[in-house]
Amino acid sequence: MVSILTISGRRGAPTVVSHPQVSDPITGQKPDEDCAVVGYVGSRNAFPFLLTGLKSLQHRGQESAGIATFDGSMIRIKKGMGLVAEVFRESDQSLKDSLPGNIGVAHTRYSTHGSKNLENAGPITISNSIGYIAISHNGEITNAVQLREEMKKRGSGFITSSDTEVMLMEISRNIIELGINAGLRNAVSRLRGAYACALMINGTLYALRDPMGIRPLMLGQVGDSYVIASESCVMDILGGSVIRDVKPGELIEITPSGYRTVFIASTPNTAHCMFEYVYFARPDSVIDGSEVFSARIQMGRRLAKEYPVDADIVIPVPDSGRAQALGYSQQSGIPYGEGLIKNRYSERTFIMPTQEQRANAVRLKLNPIKSAISGKRIVLVEDSIVRGNTINYTVKILRAQGAKEVHVRVASPPIIAPCYFGVDMKTRDQFLARGKTLDQIANEIGADSVGYISIEGLIESIGLGKQGLCLGCLTGSYPVPIPGEKYSFQSELENYQNP
Numbered sequence: 001m002v003s004i005l006t007i008s009g010r011r012g013a014p015t016v017v018s019h020p021q022v023s024d025p026i027t028g029q030k031p032d033e034d035c036a037v038v039g040y041v042g043s044r045n046a047f048p049f050l051l052t053g054l055k056s057l058q059h060r061g062q063e064s065a066g067i068a069t070f071d072g073s074m075i076r077i078k079k080g081m082g083l084v085a086e087v088f089r090e091s092d093q094s095l096k097d098s099l100p101g102n103i104g105v106a107h108t109r110y111s112t113h114g115s116k117n118l119e120n121a122g123p124i125t126i127s128n129s130i131g132y133i134a135i136s137h138n139g140e141i142t143n144a145v146q147l148r149e150e151m152k153k154r155g156s157g158f159i160t161s162s163d164t165e166v167m168l169m170e171i172s173r174n175i176i177e178l179g180i181n182a183g184l185r186n187a188v189s190r191l192r193g194a195y196a197c198a199l200m201i202n203g204t205l206y207a208l209r210d211p212m213g214i215r216p217l218m219l220g221q222v223g224d225s226y227v228i229a230s231e232s233c234v235m236d237i238l239g240g241s242v243i244r245d246v247k248p249g250e251l252i253e254i255t256p257s258g259y260r261t262v263f264i265a266s267t268p269n270t271a272h273c274m275f276e277y278v279y280f281a282r283p284d285s286v287i288d289g290s291e292v293f294s295a296r297i298q299m300g301r302r303l304a305k306e307y308p309v310d311a312d313i314v315i316p317v318p319d320s321g322r323a324q325a326l327g328y329s330q331q332s333g334i335p336y337g338e339g340l341i342k343n344r345y346s347e348r349t350f351i352m353p354t355q356e357q358r359a360n361a362v363r364l365k366l367n368p369i370k371s372a373i374s375g376k377r378i379v380l381v382e383d384s385i386v387r388g389n390t391i392n393y394t395v396k397i398l399r400a401q402g403a404k405e406v407h408v409r410v411a412s413p414p415i416i417a418p419c420y421f422g423v424d425m426k427t428r429d430q431f432l433a434r435g436k437t438l439d440q441i442a443n444e445i446g447a448d449s450v451g452y453i454s455i456e457g458l459i460e461s462i463g464l465g466k467q468g469l470c471l472g473c474l475t476g477s478y479p480v481p482i483p484g485e486k487y488s489f490q491s492e493l494e495n496y497q498n499p
C-alpha cells in the first residue's frame with residue numbers, strides 16, 4: 001500500500017498566489033527558477049540537518065520551502081509558500097515528529113513569474129511500483145515541454161507546470177522499466193539543460209548533476225552522515241566538511257554506510273554558470289574549486305585596471321557588490337567606504353511586477369549616509385545590472401545627497417541575452433545594456449561614467465577558463481542547443497564512463 005502524507009501551508013497566511021502563466025516566446029516554456037537543494041542520509045534524524053541547510057541557502061530562493069523525509073515505510077512532506085523560517089517555525093515542536101526518518105531532501109524555490117503556487121514548490125514526490133521518490137531540483141530542463149508532450153501521448157498526467165515534475169516522471173518510468181541505476185542513466189540521457197538534484201528513492205539518497213555542471217552541487221560529511229547541498233557553506237554551518245563537488249554528469253548513490261559513483265555522463269566541456277560567482281552564490285562558498293569571495297575580489301581588482309578613475313571613495317551597492325568594491329579599492333588605492341544602508345527586512349525588488357513598485361521597493365531597500373556622500377567623487381560598484389532599476393535609483397539618491405561625481409563600475413559584463421538555465425532573465429527587451437554604448441548608458445542612469453568588466457576579465461577572475469563556463473547571458477551563445485539561439489559548442493552526451 002502506498003500512502004504519502006502531505007502537510008502544507010503557512011500559518012496565518014494564504015498559501016497560494018496565482019499569476020498568469022507566461023510562456024517563453026522562443027522555447028514555449030514556462031519561466032523557471034534558481035533554487036537551493038539539500039539532502040541528508042545518516043544515523044540521525046534528517047529533519048534538523050535539512051532545516052539548517054535550507055536556512056543557510058535562503059539567498060537562493062525565497063518563494064517557497066519544503067522538506068521530505070522517509071522513515072523506512074512512508075514518505076512525509078511539508079512545504080509552504082514563504083521563507084524557510086516562516087514555513088518551518090522553530091517553536092513548532094511537532095515538526096520534528098511529523099517529519100521522521102534518517103533520510104530526506106529539501107528545497108527552496110526562487111521564481112519570478114509563471115506559476116507561484118504550492119504544487120510547483122519542491123521537493124516533488126511520487127510513489128510508483130519501486131516505492132517512494134522525492135526530488136529537489138535546481139536548474140531548468142530545456143526540453144521539458146517536448147518530454148511532457150511525449151509522455152502525455154503515452155497517457156501520463158501532470159499535476160504541476162514545473163519541469164521538475166517532467167524530470168521526475170521520466171525517472172519514474174525509466175527505473176520501473178530498467179531498474180534504478182540503468183533507469184536513471186537512461187532518464188539522464190533524455191534530459192537537456194541544467195539540473196543539480198537531491199533525489200531520494202526509498203532509503204537511498206542520490207546526487208545528480210547535469211553533464212555540463214551548470215548549477216553547483218556538493219557532497220559533504222557531517223559526523224558519520226552524508227549531506228548534499230547546492231553550496232559548500234552548508235557543510236561549514238552544519239559543522240561538517242566538503243568531500244567534493246559532484247562532477248558534471250555524475251550520479252552518486254549515498255547510503256548511511258558510504259557513497260559510490262554510479263555513472264558519469266561526460267561531455268567535452270563544462271558550463272558552470274558565471275552568474276553564481278557574480279551574484280547568486282554566497283561569498284563564503286567554494287564552487288567547483290573557486291571561492292566566490294576571492295573571485296569577486298578579483299573582479300573588483302580587474303575592473304579597477306580596466307576602468308580606472310580619479311575619485312575620493314569606493315562605495316558598494318550592498319550587499320552583493322561588497323567584495324567587488326573592496327577589490328576595486330585594493331587595486332586603485334581609493335579608500336573603501338559604506339555609503340548606502342540596506343534594509344535587510346525589505347522585500348526583493350527584482351520580482352515586482354511594475355516599474356513603480358520596483359522603484360518604491362528599491363527606495364525602501366537602500367538609503368544613503370549623507371556625510372559619506374556629500375561633496376565626494378564616488379566610485380559606485382555594483383555586481384550586475386539587469387534591468388537597471390537598482391542602479392538608476394542608487395545614482396539618483398547619491399546625487400540628491402550632494403555627490404560631486406558618480407562613476408558606476410559593474411563587476412559583470414553587460415547582460416544582453418536571456419538565461420535558459422535557471423536565472424530569471426528571460427526576454428531580450430528587458431536588458432538595460434542591450435544595443436547601447438557606455439556613454440548612452442551613463443546618460444540614461446545619470447552617471448558621470450560607466451564601466452563594465454570585460455568578458456576576459458570575468459573569466460580570469462573566476463579562474464575556471466572560458467571553456468569551463470556558461471556565458472550565455474553575456475554572449476547570446478549557449479552550451480546546450482536552444483531553438484532559435486546560437487549553440488556554443490558540441491555538448492551532446494558523448495559517452496558514459498563507468499567508475
Ligand code: 5GP
Pocket residue numbers: 279317320348349350351382383384385386387388389390391423424
Ligand atoms: P536590476 O535592478 O538592474 O534589474 O538588477 C540588478 C540588481 O539586482 C543588482 O543589484 C543585483 O545584485 C540584483 N540581482 C541580479 N540578479 C538578480 C536575481 O536574479 N535576483 C535578485 N533578487 N536580484 C538580482
Ligand code: MG
Pocket residue numbers: 317318319320321383384390
Ligand atoms: Mg546588488
